Amino acid sequence: MKLWQKMVDDVVQAFEAGRTAVWGTKRIIRTTTPADVPLSGVLHWQLSIPAVFSSDPVSNRVALGLGAAEVLHGTGPDAMGDIQAAIRSLDDPEVAITWFGGFAFDPTQPVAGALQGWPHALWFVPTLTLMREAGSDCVTVTVVVPAQWDAAAVRKTLADICTELQKSPSDIEVKSTASQARPEVGAVHDEGSWRQLVETAVGELQRGDLHKVVLARQTPVDVQVSLGEALARVLDAYGSSHVFAMLWEQRWLIAASPEQLVRVTDGTMAVDCLAGTADRSADAATDEALAGALFSSEKNRIEHAAVVRVVVDRLKLVAEDITVPRAPVIKKLANVQHLYTPIRGRLQPGMHLFDAARLLHPTPAVGGVPLAGALQFIRQHEGWPRGYYAGAIGFVDTAGSGLLSVALRSAAVAYPRATLYAGCGIVAASDPNEEWRETEMKLKPMRLALG
Ligand SMILES: C=C(O[C@H]1C=CC=C(C(=O)O)[C@@H]1O)C(=O)O
Numbered sequence: 001m002k003l004w005q006k007m008v009d010d011v012v013q014a015f016e017a018g019r020t021a022v023w024g025t026k027r028i029i030r031t032t033t034p035a036d037v038p039l040s041g042v043l044h045w046q047l048s049i050p051a052v053f054s055s056d057p058v059s060n061r062v063a064l065g066l067g068a069a070e071v072l073h074g075t076g077p078d079a080m081g082d083i084q085a086a087i088r089s090l091d092d093p094e095v096a097i098t099w100f101g102g103f104a105f106d107p108t109q110p111v112a113g114a115l116q117g118w119p120h121a122l123w124f125v126p127t128l129t130l131m132r133e134a135g136s137d138c139v140t141v142t143v144v145v146p147a148q149w150d151a152a153a154v155r156k157t158l159a160d161i162c163t164e165l166q167k168s169p170s171d172i173e174v175k176s177t178a179s180q181a182r183p184e185v186g187a188v189h190d191e192g193s194w195r196q197l198v199e200t201a202v203g204e205l206q207r208g209d210l211h212k213v214v215l216a217r218q219t220p221v222d223v224q225v226s227l228g229e230a231l232a233r234v235l236d237a238y239g240s241s242h243v244f245a246m247l248w249e250q251r252w253l254i255a256a257s258p259e260q261l262v263r264v265t266d267g268t269m270a271v272d273c274l275a276g277t278a279d280r281s282a283d284a285a286t287d288e289a290l291a292g293a294l295f296s297s298e299k300n301r302i303e304h305a306a307v308v309r310v311v312v313d314r315l316k317l318v319a320e321d322i323t324v325p326r327a328p329v330i331k332k333l334a335n336v337q338h339l340y341t342p343i344r345g346r347l348q349p350g351m352h353l354f355d356a357a358r359l360l361h362p363t364p365a366v367g368g369v370p371l372a373g374a375l376q377f378i379r380q381h382e383g384w385p386r387g388y389y390a391g392a393i394g395f396v397d398t399a400g401s402g403l404l405s406v407a408l409r410s411a412a413v414a415y416p417r418a419t420l421y422a423g424c425g426i427v428a429a430s431d432p433n434e435e436w437r438e439t440e441m442k443l444k445p446m447r448l449a450l451g
Contacts, residue, residue, distance in 0.1 A: 011141050012151050012154055014029050014030075023070070024090050028069075028097075030141065031140070035139045043227045043231070043247075049161065050068040051126075052124075054100065058270075059265075060134065061133040069143055070125045075120050079103060080357060084352060098398075099395060100246065101123030102391055102394070102407065103391045103393075104120045105390045114185055114417075116184075122248055128141055185220070185384060205430075212302075216382065220420075221446075224450065227252070231243065231449075234256045234448070237334045241333065241445075242260070244405065251413065253412055255393060256445045258272075258338070260404070261357055261405060262403075263402070265401050267346055269344065269346060274365055275300075275304045276297070276300030278293065291332075294330065294339060299429040300339055304341070307363055308343070315360070318348055323344045325342065334445075336438075353402045357404045388407050389412075389421035390406060390423065413450070423442070
């Protein structure tokens, strides 16, 4: 509490001393204090303010955001472009801001199901951002206020957040009965209906209109653990993935994404092509045999090559010095192993992380080839709204560096219920039984986290 009081005083002092910057039509005040703070321990499923958690395995940066100093919503087919334009119009190069958020998979479809009510794009600057990197922690407070506000109003905004953070779950009123009831999530495929769905796709793929389509399914579970425990479990088993959780309107999206849609660090760009999957084994020799079989499987190589081809073609429009390894390597995760091709390059001058994301999403790792036909097939046959599953989640800063991960190995939580998601690439040679097994493997991270 002492730390909190100091942060509030710092912000009010900065405001009174005029250390603020213009932020659109408002003013922004930011103060940063070094502090050793518990990270995921602060979070719980029933928080009543927006929140975000992000653990990035590449930069080793863990961030926790609470409250929303500024929020951007995007709706409709160019939700990504709208958010990009809004961020650009607000960002002041003098003020280093990190935005957190995500994009739904298909902005032409309503976000129904477990995250019903979320817009197609949702980005925010937390009021309180706790950042842990390279062994040092700091807390940044960001307040955005109308130009005419006085110090008392600034102090009150911060006091309100403090009150929210001090509430225990039992103090929090669940806003609507909708979030208590199991939401209308659409089709929940069992093994039989999944097999039929895959057979329908294979029929279409064999006729030759489609080359690849990624089909997914959802499954409900009851949440058995606290959010802190869920995050700790996922970080322990899937620490090499981008572990991300975001709370909006009393619903969480949580993911352990193994796939970077695009990362930009000072103009250098990294894109992952991840497609083609095999099981893991505790026995080293069997595990290597599984990896070898995956590497030489024609069906998996076709599925993978479709992603690399499309990603490289689209990247040429925004990037230069693109390097593409000649063959994929094997990426091992705790539950599965994948064919993996890391693509690297530089963003062309003037291009932004979101320009690359707009071109790349959805890659054939989550959509298909040709894209329009695959999306049409998904909308017509999958039977449930994907919402944020297979969308893009992450963060971006004022300088344009950031990460958007593909929202895979993910779940939506309307506590105490959750919906888990998993999909797989279908090509003409796919076997429906194998594809069911693959979705079961891919459900493991979130089953481990929540069950
Ligand atoms: C669509 C998913 O995985 C994609 C990423 C890696 C491997 C995939 C595959 O082998 O089918 C998928 O393309 C998912 O995990 O829900």
